[in-house]
Amino acid sequence: MKNAAIVIVTSIMLLTIVSCEDMMGDFLEKAPGVDVTEDTIFSSRSQVEMFLASIYEYGVHSNLGLGSPDNGAPAIANSAGTxxxxxxxxxxxxxxxxxxxxxxxxxxxxxxxDDPRFSHRFTAIRKVTVMLDRVDEVPDITKEYANQLKAESKFIRALNYFEMFKRYGGVPIIDHRLQLDENLKIPRSSVEDVVNFIVKDCDEAIPDLPINQLGALRGRATRGAALALKARTLLYAASDLFNTDKPYLDFGTNNKLICYGNKDKERWKLAADAAKKVLDWAKEANCYLITDQGLDGNYKYSWQTYDNSEIIFAEKSSDAMGxxxxxxxxxxxxxxxxxxxxxxxxxxxxxxxxxxxxxxxxxxxxxxxxxxxxxxxxxxxxxxxxxxxxxxxxxxxxxxxxxxxxxxxxxxxxxxxxxxxxxxxxxxxxEISESVWRKVPNSTLYQLNEAYLNYAEALNEYNEGPTQEAYDAINTIRKRSGQPDLPTGLGYLEFRAKVRNERAIELAFDGxxxxxxxxxxxxxxxxxxxxxxxxxxxxxxxxxxxxxxxxxxxxxxxxxxxxxxxxxxxxxxxxxxxxxxxxx
Structure with missing residues (x-):
């Protein structure tokens, strides 16, 4: 399904290259394939890029409902249906x-x-650990490209851990290839440890990722994608559900599996700083809000036109769906x-x-x-x-x-x-109509408009009231659709209400x-x-x-x-x- 601008392979070829166990139990109980298969994977650039394609395939989700395999969707699609x-x-x-x-x-x-991709995430994570372990052995790639492949893999691992964190809180952390003599029943880690693990993967990936991916390479991870993932993770971590000493339900000695166990305002500062780095990257990467399609067209263009200047990272399909x-x-x-x-x-x-x-x-x-x-x-x-x-x-x-x-x-x-x-x-x-009835269903996962709203929210929460930078961020989003600036002099809770309403409108139906x-x-x-x-x-x-x-x-x-x-x-x-x- 994914078109990661690498060699596109059939499912039969992928199965030949690597064993694709579906369930986490298989991940924990079995080696990821026989040695000769792994040796083949890491014998050349073309082979390792096919393996990377399979990591994207299992590790990058779609926010669209893609049905189930018996309805024409790929086997690893989001089968929630809508x-x-x-x-x-x-x-x-x-x-x-x-x-x-x-x-x-x-x-x-x-x-x-309601999580049809749970097992696929651990398949992707298992593949990432193999990539990190062996990619330096590939003879016909440079050290710089090997580091980029590691960075892309770490981004995808972080993406999958974030998708689990936002659903479950703390989950098992698997950061290396497990051996049979290890404890294979990995318990849940705390919310704090999972957040730190996601941030660490992003921080390690950012220097080795390209600032942007152009043309046929769109769909592969960039520096901006890792920055945006880190910013969203820290925003969630700073929010009431997790940033508290009293979880939504008492969990006794396991409270830290579902919250931090303490409330710390500094988490909002981390979220604000991370969102600002996304905005700074965007200026360097020529990533900008759509403002040239008219007030009645800017917003629609930003969600309807694939690969436009506002998109940071998207799930890129290759199959047109009717x-x-x-x-x-x-x-x-x-x-x-x-x-x-x-x-x-x-x-x-x-x-x-x-x-x-x-x-x-x-x-x-x-x-x-x-x-x-x-x-x-x-x-x-x-x-x-x-x-x-x-x-x-x-x-x-x-x-x-x-x-x-x-x-x-x-x-x-x-x-x-x-x-x-x-x-x-x-x-x-x-364009879908009786005459043009098929369209590739790309799904935008990270977009620049979110970064402005994340920044405004985090600044307001950290300062317990809006700064000028917070006003500027939210007004930038409003202006491109013709809405007037927010009134000045808003208090902490008043500005919070405005930010939340703006997110409901600007990010509607984006997951x-x-x-x-x-x-x-x-x-x-x-x-x-x-x-x-x-x-x-x-x-x-x-x-x-x-x-x-x-x-x-x-x-x-x-x-x-x-x-x-x-x-x-x-x-x-x-x-x-x-x-x-x-x-x-």
Whole structure:
């Protein structure tokens, strides 16, 4: 699946090169292949680059729902089927069999987990340890290139440990090739040790990574990718979920597996400094925010156009996927392309829509009225580049979706599943249509806009109030979409609320909201991951171009405090090396 700009190999070739055990148990119990196979891998540049391609393949995830192998997705894809927004106040995944529903009804459990890539991460980590152990033996590469391959591998190891840290807290650290005479049942490490391990891998990788990757090499790790990963890790580490002496649930002597065990404001300083280094790198690497596509196009261009100047690191696919297959089928409304009816699309909640200001920076009232079209037209330009509302454009084939009650068989007219009254459009390429029906599903994992918001948040938290640098960072993001600067004189909590709202808008549907909610520990607030999810019902007004709308609760969700972290799967717990997270 991955196109890491290395030699593309078939799965049969990869299996010939290296044994690809799926489960962590295999990692711990078996050597990574016979000696002759390893000798072959490290006998030449071409062979070792094929091995590196397999590390990217297993180690770099997609935020898109890629289905499962029997539905045409590669064997190691994210098989959750859809994006995680449907488990938050962003949206509802309309098909009731999607994984987000486990969170909405609080049924997620060790037997019903939501982490299809758990075993793949340890496969990637195992491969990294082999690379680090033997890459210096390759005869036809320079020392500098060997160091780059080590750095790329360390970045991928750090990426996978971060993905586990944000889900589980502390996890087992495997930093070398295990021998059969070692203790092969590695226990969980503390949150602090895992964070330090991620940061160490990033720090060691940064000097040997290229400042940028261009052309066919896009998709391989850069200095900016490692800096961005370090910054995000430290932001999470400084946040309430982990930066505390009292975890979300008492875990007795194991508290440090799920939090630091102390609260330290200096962690916010580390996060701010790390975010600033991303911004400094961006200037050197010619990485910049999109500002030349117009206020009504900048934001859409930044998420829709692959390899644009704002993207720091992306999962790069090589296979074009059709509109009737994942991930596109999980996003598009069922009546736009009827073959997708089983997936039912992603409907955006009023909970999210109400976070959009108008273009003067004012909060918008959504209590009901006869002015729906005018209200939507007044919103922040990012709204129409993220969401499709009534009579708004999907693409050239469907220039006006009909979302009112009793709208017949028109495009988008299946209001029975459009619970929110709005459809998600972000992530779905404009060009997919009846004539162009396949598109490679790249997934942006790190983008420059996040670095500005990370910097603003960390500065405010560390200083217990916004500095000018914090204002400048958040206003830079707002300005490129035409929003006015934030008012000056905001207090600590007022600025925090603005930053959090800005993240909800700017980073919507990019895989951030679920984890932001948990690290801020706001899931239990009404309408976040608990309580009423709001939508609107839309009605025609006779002889008028306007439409009446009425807000309503389409779903009431449940949240248990145990859900601030994921459960480990029963199969992993039964292997005897893990302590389950509390409450499961």
């Amino acid at each position: 994006i995680d927004a449907g488990a938050t106040d962003e949206a509802e995944a309309c098909a009731n069999w999607y994984d987000p529903q486990k969170w909405n009804n609080a049924s997620v459990s060790p037997d019903n987990t 509109k009737y297959t994942w991930p596109w089928s999980a996003i598009s409304p069922p009546t736009v392309y009827p073959g997708n009816a089983g997936q039912s699309g992603v409907t955006v909640t009023l909970n999210l829509v109400s976070k959009y200001e108008d273009r003067l920076g004012n909060k918008v009232d959504w209590n009901g009225g006869n002015d729906l079209q005018a209200k939507m037209a007044s919103l922040d330009y990012r709204f129409s580049q993220t969401v499709v509302g009534n009579l708004m454009r999907w693409n050239s084939e469907f220039p006006k979706l009909q979302l009112w009650q009793d709208s017949g068989n028109g495009p988008g007219a299946d209001v029975n599943t459009c619970y929110g009254g709005f459809w998600l459009h972000k992530l779905y390429p404009e 951030h909201r679920f984890y932001d909610i948990r690290r801020w520990m706001i899931a239990e607030e009404e309408g976040v991951m608990q309580g009423g999810m709001l939508g609107i019902k839309i009605y025609q007004i006779p002889e008028s171009t306007e439409y009446r709308y009425e807000p309503y609760v389409f779903e009431t969700r449940s949240f248990s405090r145990r859900m601030y972290l994921h459960p480990f799967g029963t199969g992993e717990i039964n292997k005897g090396y893990l302590i389950q997270n509390p409450g499961y």
